[in-house]
Amino acid sequence: MRTSWADSVANSASENAAPASSGNNGSLRSSRPAYVPPHLRNRTPSADLPASSPAVPSQANDRVGYAGPAGGSRWAGGSRPDYGRPGYGSGGRPAAAAAAGGWNNRSGGWERGREREVNPFGNDDGEVDSTFGEQENTGINFDAYEDIPVETSGENVPPSVNTFAEIDLAEALNQNIRRCKYVKPTPVQRNAIPIILAGRDLMACAQTGSGKTAAFCFPIISGIMREQYVQRPRGPRTVYPLALILSPTRELSCQIHDEARKFAYQTGVKVVVAYGGAPINQQLRELERGVDILVATPGRLVDLLERARVSLQMIRYLALDEADRMLDMGFEPQIRKIVEQMDMPPPGRRQTMLFSATFPKEIQQSLTLVFVETKKGADSLENWLCVNGFPATTIHGDRTQQEREMALRSFKSGKTPILVATDVAARGLDIPHVAHVVNFDLPNDIDDYVHRIGRTGRAGKSGLATAFFNENNMSMARSLADLMQEANQEVPAWLTRYASRASYSGGKNRRTGGGRFGGRDFRREGSFTRVTDYYGGGNSSGGGYGVPASYGGGYGPGVASAWD
Ligand SMILES: Nc1ncnc2c1ncn2[C@@H]1O[C@H](COP(=O)(O)OP(=O)(O)OP(=O)(O)O)[C@@H](O)[C@H]1O
16 A cells, blocks of 8 residues: 555654764765755754654645644744754754744755855856846736736636735745846746645646746745755665656756756755756766756656656655647656656645646546445545545535536536536536546446446547446446447456356346347447446455546447437
């Protein structure tokens, strides 16, 4: 079972309380500067520090927890204990400083005396105006931007801001914004920055050259500065970035890296870039010096992950720049691997941001319809999804007509892209763009099943259907296996086994053993060929849960749908 992110942080905290000199690879560490996390850089050694740091309470890492006390700046410090770790050499700050300062006290810069941070602004090292004055900006025509309509969707979207001063960013970051001569935020920045700072996931579509890079970099940098207490494991060669920015090309990665280094200058947050087509050794050396934000192309990142030189275990922010382009360029397998198959924390434990100038409609409207058996089950699943960061709503027989209509509107508009429904309420719904139907509870009747999966893969589009099967669904095994066979899909061995057991015992489903499906021949009406489903998981000992997979479907031209 996957260990939770909070657990792994707490574990790593206790594992890593050893002094720097007792690391696994002392010689390696002595030959290169030891990595120092942002919160310990530029701190004077303190005699007040305990010999070992306390383990981090898991709650401290929950992003809900970092909103800070109401009515004051989040950065004002408060009574949060100092989790500074002595093992990192320069020492943490005294607890009293934590209580008094927050990160407005950060004098900025990387760890003093170890590595000098190159000034990414050239020789002009920092005569910065103390206010966001009317300086020259970098060529963005803000007059033209004022008229650009901005649409937002989602629940309780945090309000946009008009000025950088309104945003609760760190002073060191504000200084860099002034150094960049950004006077005011662009529309995408006005809207996206408060959303990301509020801990929300985001998909943002804004035209080229509209300042998307800063829109995701500012909140990531300020978030990392804020999480001063985050403890990271220390492998001899593995690094644990806190943020990952994926981009499709070497050029874009380098550009993001250059920009991010400016924004992060003297904040203590270190940005490293890794891309393919260039020797890996130099990039490895750079990574070994420590990394908070990793900007990478997918292929090179997979390479680094497979070599165990990078771990995603501590990722709090995942930004995909030009996400659609990455898919177009065939990076989907790598992205899936990075996001789903490595050690990346699941949604809810990390923030995910998708940025692009273009998002095909299919990407923006991928609605998921989940079928459950009971009204109670619908409510509790909806609640679970919402609590875990998946916007969901529900329709079932206990909801008023008005509530059902509202839920449907919210689903169709993409505000709540997951709809949990009981069978009765969902019959006959014609909702475009349903990309995925999940049979969380399988129905007892194959007709109902066919109706349900017919909500996706409509009008010639492909669709995905996922079913969770357990021994209580035994009576459906034979019909499901037959149905899949008819649709030329591979029938998993475990389902075949269930099917034969069900036939021996006679089966309860009225269609079992019938060979052909009685009543209505859905196949002749084009239904079977347009649906694709896959039953994963499960085993002969029973009770397994399905795993989503497999896209497909589509039906021949001119074939009418039974439900359209
Ligand atoms: N608030 C701002 N004020 C002035 N200039 C800005 C501001 N934000 C960004 N810029 C500048 O605008 C230019 C375009 O920004 P950026 O490259 O982030 O755009 P983008 O939306 O990512 O573009 P693309 O989609 O082409 O990658 C950059 O030179 C950047 O420094």
